Amino acid sequence: MNSLLINRYEIINPLGSGGFGETFLARDTQMPSQRLVVIKHLKPALQNSHSSTELIENLFQKEAAVLEELGNHCSQIPQLYSYFSEEGEFYLVQEYIEGKNLSQVGQIKPEHATVILSSLLNTLKYVHSKNIIHRDIKPENIILRDSDRLPVLIDFGAVKETMGVVTLGSGSTVSSVVVGTRGFMAPEQTAGRPVFSTDLYALGLTIIYALTQRLPIEFSISQLTGEIDWTSYVPNLDPKLVQVLNKSIKIDLGSRYLTAEAMYSDLHTSSGIPLSTVLAPKSQEDTLVVSPGGESKNLISSLTSVVFSKVKSQNKDTKVPVNYTRVAVIALSILGLAGGFFVTQQMLEAQERAAQLEREKKEAEEKKEIAEKERLQAQQKALEAENLRQTAEQERLAVEKRQAQEERRRLADESRQARLERQRLAAERSRVAALSENYITSNTPDNNTSSEPVYTTNSNVSSSWRPTCGDSYTSGSQWWAVKGPASALSVVKNKYCGDAYIASRETQAASFSSESAAWSFANALSSASGYQFWVKKSR
Incomplete structure (x- = not known):
């Protein structure tokens, strides 16, 4: 994939991949904030005709519009910033949610699980009210947002499903793929017939995973009911939470919660009495009208609400704390001992719930303080x-x-040594040149037993032509050859040294057993011939 999509979105790194495409973290280079975004690259499963591609594109646009509406009206669903298609492949640009998903945060406490479940049920109530089914609820698709710790529901399966749409011979369309994750899919979803309860089934298993850190396939299964045994992994569970989760993951669709509203209400009901009847709404009137045919429970609930409302109204201006014992006495006086039992029970439950909320608030503050300390320690x-x-x-x-x-x-020392060496060599060459000016070895029979003339350190090479130049060969000695360019052979051979020859593409004029004598001859030959000659050590 190109590192820059439509000259706007700079790909930073991949976030994941699957059968429907890939997901990337990217930067919006055309926004002043250079905000981070999530790009979902979706690939159609079948691309065998223009009509199927056009159909998929139309469905993709329709589902993108749904995602836009969901994200704009629910803060716990990522916003859709943009969408586009390119070369038959489709892209969604969504809000980047900073945080960890439920598969990354580790095992959570039961009270925290209840808060997360309650929040997600509210989100699903809104999603289902738009006739939308998520289809792929699992721990990886629920992110606890860093900014407010609220659970955010991501990666809706409806758009993925459009990637597998095919047209039947009758003209109707059907998806050729099943969206979902093994272990979290309800039986009806596996059969391709998901309903609202399908999301509640997956949500129940997701909360169980958060409590136990075990996937559904890791639990033992009852051979009679097909249901999993998970409660033994979490001690001291709230029986109400266990009841709600067990009902949500029933294999039989008819035994499950049919709506998120029903599951939410059951979660927030204690001993069969909804919490909403304990704390009366602010708009409730103080007048109580009892129907002769009404039930005792309704009478008690209504009376309790009136008493609470009255006491709260009286204490609103005086700021005096509510005396629940006094309220109990008033209720007992009105209803008698038998009815007073139910009123007292409701008040105790209300107090327990208030205490629970206070404990949760205190725990949240403690966690916040701990997190702040950890942040400061990490910063330190x-x-x-x-x-x-x-x-x-x-x-x-x-x-x-x-x-x-x-x-x-070191380099300065080496430079000084090199300069001294050059000076020494220059002095040596000057000394040898001076000696060569003063000494000429004559080639006479009296001085040489050999019949061949021998040229030694004679710098005046232009005085006469010699058949042989250089020193006589002595076995085991070191030798220095006087060499020049190949083009100088004719001049040297005809004017100075008759035995000059070509060796390794160079003119070799003579050889000497002394390096200084060789350099003296080379300098003299260079001056006399006009060619540059030099000395090489030879065998």
Whole structure:
């Protein structure tokens, strides 16, 4: 994939991939904030005709519009920023939710699980009211947002399902793929007939995973009912939470909750009495009308609401705390001992719920303080690590500086030594040149027992032509050859040294057992011939 989509979205890194396509984290380069976005790259399962591609594109646009509406009206669903198609493949650009999903946060406490479940049921009530089924609820698709710790529902399956749409011979359309995750799919979803309860089934299993850190396939299954045994993994569970979760994951669709509203209401009902009847609405009137045919429970609930409302009204201005014992006495006086039992029971449940909320609030504050301390500690560690890094960097730079200084001194010493060596060689060449000016070895019979003339250190090579130049060969000695360019052979051979020849594409004029004598001859030959000659050590 290109690193820049439609000249706008810069791909940062992949987030995941599957049978329907890939998901990437990207940066919106055309927004001033350079905000991060999630790009879903969807690939149709079948691309065998223009009509099927056009059908998929129309369905994709329709589902994208639904996602836009859901994200705009529910803060716990990512917003859809944009969508587009390119070369028969489709892209969704959605809000990036910072946080960890339920498969990453580890095992959670039962009271936290209840809060998450309640929040997600409210989200599903809204989603289902739009006649939308999520189809793929699982731990990875529920993110606890960092900013407010609310659970966010991501990755709706409806858009994925459009990628597998095919047209039947009758003209009707059907999806050729089943959206969902093994273990979290209800039986009716596996058969391709998901309903609202399908999402509640997957949500129940997801909350069980959050409580136990075990996938559905890891639990033992009852051979009679086909239901999983999960409660043994979590001690001290609220019986109400166990009841709600067990009902939500029934294999039989008719035994499950049919709506998110029903599951939510059951979760927030204690001992069969809805909490909404304990705390009366602010708009409720103080007048109580009792129908002769009404039930005792309704009478008690209504009376309790009136008493609570009256007491709250009286204490609103005086700021005096509500005396629930006094309220109980009033209720007992009106209803008698038998009816007063039910009123007292409701008040105790209300107090228990209020205490539970207070404990949750205190625990949340403690967690917040702990998180803040951990953040400060992490920040302190980061500062210490940065200081250590800077100290190490300074030490490294100091070492490099010392090494550079030592290298400069070494190079300066080598430069001085090279300069002294050049001066020594120049002096040596001058000395040899002076000697060669004063000494000429004559090629006479009296001085040489050999019949061949021998040229030694004679710099005046232009004085006469010689058949042989250089020293006589002596076995085991070191030799220095006087060499020049190949083009000088004719001049040297005709004017100076008759035995000159070509060796390794160079003119070799003579060989000497002394390096200084060879250089003297080379310098003299260079001056006389106009060609440049030099000395090479030879065998």
